[in-house]
Amino acid sequence: MKMDGVLKLYFGESNIPTPEYIKRAAAQALEEGYTFYTENAGLPGLRQDLAEYYRRLHGVALDPQSEIVVTASGVQALNVGLRCVLNPGDEALVLTPAWPNASAIIRMDNAVPVEIPLALHGGCYAIDFDALEAAVTTRTRLLAYTSPSNPLGWVATEEEQARLLEFSRRHDLWLLADEVYDRIYYRSPELGTPAPSILGKASRHDAVMVAQSFSKTYCMTGWRLGWLVARRDVGDRAAQLNEFIVSHATSFIQRAAQTALARGEEEIRHMLGRLKENRDFCLAALRQMPRASVPSPDGAFYVFPRIDGLTDSFDFCRRLLEETRVGIAPGVAFGAGGEGSVRICYAAERTILEPAMERLDRFLSR
Numbered sequence: 001m002k003m004d005g006v007l008k009l010y011f012g013e014s015n016i017p018t019p020e021y022i023k024r025a026a027a028q029a030l031e032e033g034y035t036f037y038t039e040n041a042g043l044p045g046l047r048q049d050l051a052e053y054y055r056r057l058h059g060v061a062l063d064p065q066s067e068i069v070v071t072a073s074g075v076q077a078l079n080v081g082l083r084c085v086l087n088p089g090d091e092a093l094v095l096t097p098a099w100p101n102a103s104a105i106i107r108m109d110n111a112v113p114v115e116i117p118l119a120l121h122g123g124c125y126a127i128d129f130d131a132l133e134a135a136v137t138t139r140t141r142l143l144a145y146t147s148p149s150n151p152l153g154w155v156a157t158e159e160e161q162a163r164l165l166e167f168s169r170r171h172d173l174w175l176l177a178d179e180v181y182d183r184i185y186y187r188s189p190e191l192g193t194p195a196p197s198i199l200g201k202a203s204r205h206d207a208v209m210v211a212q213s214f215s216k217t218y219c220m221t222g223w224r225l226g227w228l229v230a231r232r233d234v235g236d237r238a239a240q241l242n243e244f245i246v247s248h249a250t251s252f253i254q255r256a257a258q259t260a261l262a263r264g265e266e267e268i269r270h271m272l273g274r275l276k277e278n279r280d281f282c283l284a285a286l287r288q289m290p291r292a293s294v295p296s297p298d299g300a301f302y303v304f305p306r307i308d309g310l311t312d313s314f315d316f317c318r319r320l321l322e323e324t325r326v327g328i329a330p331g332v333a334f335g336a337g338g339e340g341s342v343r344i345c346y347a348a349e350r351t352i353l354e355p356a357m358e359r360l361d362r363f364l365s366r
């Protein structure tokens with residue numbers, strides 16, 4: 001982090017600053033007096049707008065009073081969601097490679113994450129349902145997955161979602177979907193259409209939770225705002241639990257988020273156009289490189305190439321950094337199935353991506 005002149009592709013955020021209209025909305029909210037406590041579950045107006053957002057984008061009807069809880073970030077949504085349903089000693093299945101926080105939070109709850117890697121077949125990732133079945137024990141209580149995935153960019157197909165739901169119902173498990181990248185999705189005919197949400201398949205009586213965030217869609221990583229959608233009994237509990245963690249997300253930020261939801265669509269499409277070009281540039285560059293093979297990601301803003309013969313991705317990333325000043329993330333950081341690959345975040349300017357790809361190519365050609 002202290003090294004000068006590094007081409008930084010190791011982070012998990014876009015380099016685009018928060019759009020001006022959201023910053024102005026926050027300033028206006030301060031002026032208007034959004035400086036007091038709000039409800040533990042968040043401003044009723046924001047929850048109403050989130051329900052409307054699900055109706056418009058996913059055709060899903062949610063009760064804003066009981067099924068949506070505003071949280072102070074996506075990671076806090078994961079925290080309260082997991083905390084509400086896991087008891088000490090429970091086991092939680094986690095599809096990996098994955099951003100490590102879900103497994104870490106499960107451990108913080110004195111439960112046990114059981115990581116099940118996705119299988120790579122014919123250049124595509126897919127859920128290994130046989131491995132999932134084999135991993136279920138009498139202590140298994142939850143299955144967590146991320147779609148679109150950080151770090152894979154993999155997106156669960158409609159069929160995979162249906163099978164995950166059937167699997168969770170059959171084994172009486174909670175199904176926790178991390179959908180924070182749902183708007184960063186390239187497979188639809190029109191950019192801006194979200195990746196399918198599990199909420200479109202599940203009924204409101206299913207034991208299903210979704211963790212969400214304003215960070216990635218609206219370039220608001222530092223603002224710390226997210227939400228949890230959950231069956232109403234757990235929604236109630238999550239709102240209560242908020243009281244003892246942060247009480248609620250920051251008032252004026254919640255208010256600004258209402259403006260983001262109302263006016264964000266054009267900016268989102270613009271960002272997606274740029275991200276898709278960057279993705280295609282990186283894929284084309286990586287596919288020319290010796291030792292690298294890379295599945296096509298359908299969402300998020302990462303590529304996760306496998307490097308032939310690589311057994312220590314941490315050491316590889318350290319040498320790449322020291323010798324070429326290119327910073328990327330080691331696959332081993334993303335749990336089972338991650339070793340042997342590296343993660344590259346392509347939400348950066350082309351003036352950074354182009355020299356970074358050239359240096360990586362030269363490094364791999366040695």
Ligand SMILES: Cc1ncc(COP(=O)(O)O)c(C=O)c1O
Pocket residue numbers: 012073074075076099146149150178180212213214215221224225226
């Ligand atoms: C898969 C995934 N989930 C959740 C988050 C958390 O986002 P935040 O806490 O910024 O809302 C991230 C951030 O990198 C992520 O990659």
